[in-house]
Every structure is written in C-alpha cells, then in structure tokens.
Amino acid sequence: MNAARSHLFWGAFSPLGGLAGGGLLIMASARLAWALSVSGALLWVYFFSVLLSFPGSVGRGRKIYPRQGKSLVLIFLASFIGSIYLLLLWFLCPLAALEVFFPLCLTPLFCTGSGLFKRIEPLDLGEALFRAVSEALVVGGLLIVLALIREPLGFSSLSLPGSAQGIVLLFSFKAESFLPVRIIASSAGALLLLGYCAGLYRYFKSIYAPREGDQ
Amino acid sequence: MSDAAPAIRDRAIFLGWIAGLLMAGALVWIFTQPLQSRYLLRAVNRVFIAAGDTRRLAAPLARPAGKAGPMGFWYSMLDSGDSIFVFGIMRDGILVPCGARVSTDGKVEELIPLSGHARQALSSTPPAVLQLYVRRIEAAKQGDRK
Numbered sequence: 429m430n431a432a433r434s435h436l437f438w439g440a441f442s443p444l445g446g447l448a449g450g451g452l453l454i455m456a457s458a459r460l461a462w463a464l465s466v467s468g469a470l471l472w473v474y475f476f477s478v479l480l481s482f483p484g485s486v487g488r489g490r491k492i493y494p495r496q497g498k499s500l501v502l503i504f505l506a507s508f509i510g511s512i513y514l515l516l517l518w519f520l521c522p523l524a525a526l527e528v529f530f531p532l533c534l535t536p537l538f539c540t541g542s543g544l545f546k547r548i549e550p551l552d553l554g555e556a557l558f559r560a561v562s563e564a565l566v567v568g569g570l571l572i573v574l575a576l577i578r579e580p581l582g583f584s585s586l587s588l589p590g591s592a593q594g595i596v597l598l599f600s601f602k603a604e605s606f607l608p609v610r611i612i613a614s615s616a617g618a619l620l621l622l623g624y625c626a627g628l629y630r631y632f633k634s635i636y637a638p639r640e641g642d643q
Numbered sequence: 644m645s646d647a648a649p650a651i652r653d654r655a656i657f658l659g660w661i662a663g664l665l666m667a668g669a670l671v672w673i674f675t676q677p678l679q680s681r682y683l684l685r686a687v688n689r690v691f692i693a694a695g696d697t698r699r700l701a702a703p704l705a706r707p708a709g710k711a712g713p714m715g716f717w718y719s720m721l722d723s724g725d726s727i728f729v730f731g732i733m734r735d736g737i738l739v740p741c742g743a744r745v746s747t748d749g750k751v752e753e754l755i756p757l758s759g760h761a762r763q764a765l766s767s768t769p770p771a772v773l774q775l776y777v778r779r780i781e782a783a784k785q786g787d788r789k
Binding site (some may be wrong): 462507528530585592614615628 | 653654657664733735759760
C-alpha cells in the first residue's frame with residue numbers, strides 16, 4: 429500500500445494507525461521491569477515476523493500471500509509470534525507475564541502498524557533483519573528511557589523483571605505518598621512526558637538531522 | 644469464469660492463512676492450559692513462602708460452570724475448604740495480579756496482592772473498583788453452587 433494513498437481513517441498510515449504505539453508507550457513505560465519485558469517482546473516480534481514473512485515477500489514466494497488482505501495476514505502472523513513470546517514468559521515468570529499481558533498484545537499491532545513490512549520489501553534478508561532489530565531497539569530504548577524517568581518519580585522505586593513476585597525492586601521508598609510528581613506514574617503523566625519528549629525530539633531534529641531531500 | 648478463478652484462489656489463500664494461524668494459536672494455548680495453571684500455582688506458592696505466609700495452593704480447580712466470571716485460575720487450598728481465585732485487576736492498562744480467597748459459602752474473604760507492583764497499586768485502587776471484582780467473583784462462585 430502506498431502511504432500517500434492510505435485511507436484517511438482505516439489505512440495503516442492514517443493518523444489513527446499509530447494509536448497502538450501511543451498506548452504501548454504509555455502502558456509499558458510505567459515501570460522499568462515492564463519496559464524491559466515489552467522491549468524483549470518487540471525484539472522477538474520484529475525479528476521473527478520479518479524472518480517468517482520474508483520468503484513470501486520476494487520473487488516466486490509472493491504467491492504464498494493473498495494479493496488482497498496481506499496486511500491482515502501479517503497482523504495475524506505477528507500476533508501468533510507475539511503469543512509464543514507471552515507463553516514463554518508465562519513459563520519463566522507467570523506473574524510478570526500476567527502484568528504485561530495487555531501491552532504484549534499490542535506489540536504485534538505496533539510492529540505491523542509501523543509500516544515495517546513495506547520498508548523491508550526492497551531489502552535482502554540480512555538487511556531486513558538488521559533493519560527490524562534496529563527499529564525494535566529504538567522503540568525499546570525509548571520505552572526504557574521513559575521508564576527510568578517515570579518509575580523513580582511515580583513509584584519511588586526501580587524494578588527489574590523476575591523473581592516469584594514478577595518484579596524485583598532494586599530500591600523502594602515509602603514516604604512519598606503525597607508528592608505531586610507521582611502523577612507521572614499515571615497515564616496522564618505519561619502523556620505529559622511524551623509531549624515533552626516529542627518537543628525535545630523535534631528541537632534536536634531541526635538542529636542535527638538533515639532535511640529530507642537535501643542529499 | 645476465468646476471471647473469477649484467481650479471485651477465488653486469492654480468497655482461499657487468505658482464509659487458509661487466517662484459519663491456520665488462529666487454529667495453531669488456539670491449539671497451543673488450549674493444550675498448554677494445564678501447564679500454565681501449574682506454573683502459576685508454583686509462582687503463587689513462592690510468593691506465599693517469600694511473604695512468610697503459611698497458606699499454600701493445593702491443586703487447580705475447574706472453572707465454575709454457569710455465570711461467566713472474570714478471567715483467571717481457580718485453586719483449592721491446602722488444609723482448608725476455601726479456594727483461591729488468581730486474577731488480574733486492570734489499572735492503567737496493566738493487570739495487577741491478585742488472589743481472592745473464597746470461603747465455602749461463596750464469599751470473598753480477602754484480596755491478596757501477589758506481586759511487588761500489586762502491593763503498591765492495591766492500596767491506591769478505589770474501593771468501588773475492588774468491590775466490582777469481588778461481586779463478579781462471588782457471582783461466578785455462587786452460579787457454580789446452584
């Protein structure tokens with residue numbers, strides 16, 4: 429699908445197409461433990477979705493996908509791969525898997541909604557996998573940075589995934605109950621933080637990134 | 644007819660993919676349900692041990708028949724007629740893992756936070772939200788007893 433001809437409301441490149449990404453960033457960045465679990469899921473889903481879908485994207489292999497509805501098939505394929513990650517996480521640490529169940533369900537939608545499969549079409553398999561892993565690392569890195577800000581301010585603690593209780597608290601303070609900065613742990617606080625991050629990103633992009641069409 | 648054949652073939656490929664992936668996913672999840680339940684039981688018992696709690700889960704129970712309750716797993720308790728329902732309370736898109744101890748007469752006696760996050764989050768959850776979950780669990784349990 430051409431991004432410019434994408435449907436205004438239903439299309440993968442419509443403004444609403446990125447909503448899954450917003451939800452994922454807000455939910456998974458509340459704690460470092462969740463951000464790490466979801467970053468692992470992003471890496472898993474991006475890598476294996478590209479690996480399994482690639483043979484059907486080139487040459488004679490194109491015939492294994494339908495001409496109409498290929499995007500939906502890729503969503504189902506990515507969701508299946510995501511559910512395998514969830515299952516493995518459940519066997520490792522059931523309570524951690526239960527906590528991040530909903531953000532993990534969003535990772536396949538985020539992967540397909542980002543337009544990754546269109547971008548890798550002209551690449552060979554090695555380049556496509558490198559591109560997929562790089563994109564997953566960028567999103568995962570953003571999640572971890574947001575979590576490193578939100579969790580200490582919101583919960584006065586810092587956590588890692590694991591242990592019987594789902595998360596291991598590296599430190600935790602209890603005398604913080606009435607600090608107004610705790611709002612940063614809520615969804616409203618995450619939106620505020622995302623707004624600041626988007627502002628910073630645009631500022632630095634205007635300074636350092638080359639303008640499109642300059643080269 | 645010759646124009647319709649590629650379209651039908653295309654539709655068949657599409658349906659084959661969707662049905663195949665749905666079936667594969669469903670089979671994996673259904674056949675691993677006993678294993679998932681067993682792993683969760685061990686995790687909850689480890690939480691009790693870490694907290695110095697003497698209670699233990701004994702074995703998984705079948706979901707109560709009749710009225711649909713919240714998603715979760717039912718367990719019997721060791722040395723007690725009560726049962727424990729392990730489920731998640733939705734808070735800001737995160738399922739907060741909790742256990743509800745349900746007495747033999749179908750009443751929820753206690754909500755037990757099961758993770759480090761649940762301990763922090765449960766105290767800030769509005770009582771009305773907790774009551775909503777309690778009512779649904781009790782309704783599911785009492786539907787089973789009828």
